[in-house]
Amino acid sequence: MEQSTSPRGLVQAATAMTLVGTLTAVSAAIARYPVYGGQAVRYAVAAVILLVVARLSERSRGPRTRRRLRLREWALVTALAATGLAGFNVCIVEGTRYTTPAMIGTVVGAVPVLLAVIAPLLERRRPAPRLVVAAVIVALGAAAANGLGGGSVPGLLLALGALAGEMAFSLLAVPLLPRLGPIRVSAYSAAAATPMLLGTGLLVDGTAVVRVPTAGELAGFAYLVVVVTVGAFLLWYDALGRIGADRAGLFAGLIPVSAAVTTMVLGLGTPSAAELTGALLVGCGVAAGLGGPRRSAPAVAVPPDQEPAGVTGAPCP
Incomplete structure (x- = not known):
């Protein structure tokens, strides 16, 4: 299908990736919490919130809006959770044992090109040639903002795994969106990822997989659940349905830029010359990619009965 330059879709994609970029700085608040158990709790709470929103939507619009998952959709949701959520987190966490976060960020920065x-x-x-060229510029900007880090072969392989997970997060959702809508895709994938991450946590941390969080950790988790998971997921998946994965992918370059800005706002550091250069390149790439001719048809039709007023299109990886 043809893609659209829907202003709403563009704003949602940019906002979603900006929110995801805040993850790095905010994660410092939960750095001492068991990683996999913490992520399992994060997705479990987010899934509950999203399922409640979905149920309220069904009640307000009548029982005919309810969508039962088909076998193929179950398979897609499971694959999405295993790769785009659980697998992505495992690769990021384990990758930092072998290489620098900059190296992982640089590899994952290739997402716009691949999408x-x-x-x-x-x-x-x-x-679209314009989008491919723009995506290359965005990827170069993301690499510059991440500092072009280096590392070992295992670290590179895990970084590539994270890249594959980031790709799957969008591409596996596209065939689910027309029938299920962004709320249910977000809810089902978060729910499916929870036992996967909890199982990984039990293998890595044993009985210490979860514990009672401190006040600071609780605040950090609340932000990750409500803003970075629920809000960003809904915004991103709704944007995919409006402008297509290839055009939306350009905004993935905003993640390292947002991370740098958030770090500065929280007083954890100041942007380096490389980060400023990267931000400039990302901006140029996004502008170049969005400067093409407008097309009216969206890449994926999102059913209107999946969009409760005041939820879809306004708040979340």
Whole structure:
């Protein structure tokens, strides 16, 4: 299908990736909490919130809006949770044992390029040359902002795993959105990822997989659940349905920029020359990619009966 330059979709994609970028700085508040147990709790609470929102939506619009998962949809949701959520987190956490966060960020920064090429091919259309060039510029900016880190072969492989997970987070959701809508896709994937992360935590940390959080950790988890998970997921998946994965992927370059800004706002550091250069490149790339001709049809039709007033399109990886 053709893609659209829907202003709402563009704003939602930019906002979602900006919120995800705050994850790095805010995660400092929960750095001492068991990683996998913490992520399992995060997704479990987010899933409950999203399922409540979905149920309220069903009640307000009548029983005919309810969507039962088909076998293929169950498979897609499971794959999405295993790769885009649980797998992504495992690769990020384990990758930092072998390489620098900058190296992982640099590899994951290739997401815009890959989405600009792969997403159209999956829809049986040619990648837009303008978007491909713009995505390369955005990826270079993300690499610069991340400092072009280095590391070992295991670290590189885990970084590539994180890249694959980030790709799957968008591409596996695209076929689910037309029938389920962004709320249910977000809720089901978060719920499915919870036991996967909890199981990993039990293997790594044993009985210490979860504990009672401190006040600071509780505040950090609340932000991650409400803003970075519920809000960003809803915004991102709704944006995919409006502007397509290839065009939305350009905004993934905002993650390192947002991380740098958040770090500065929280008084944890000041942006380096590389980060400022990267931010400039990302801005140029996004502007170049969005400067193409407008097209009216959205890449994925999101059913209107999946959008309760005041939820979809306003708040979340």
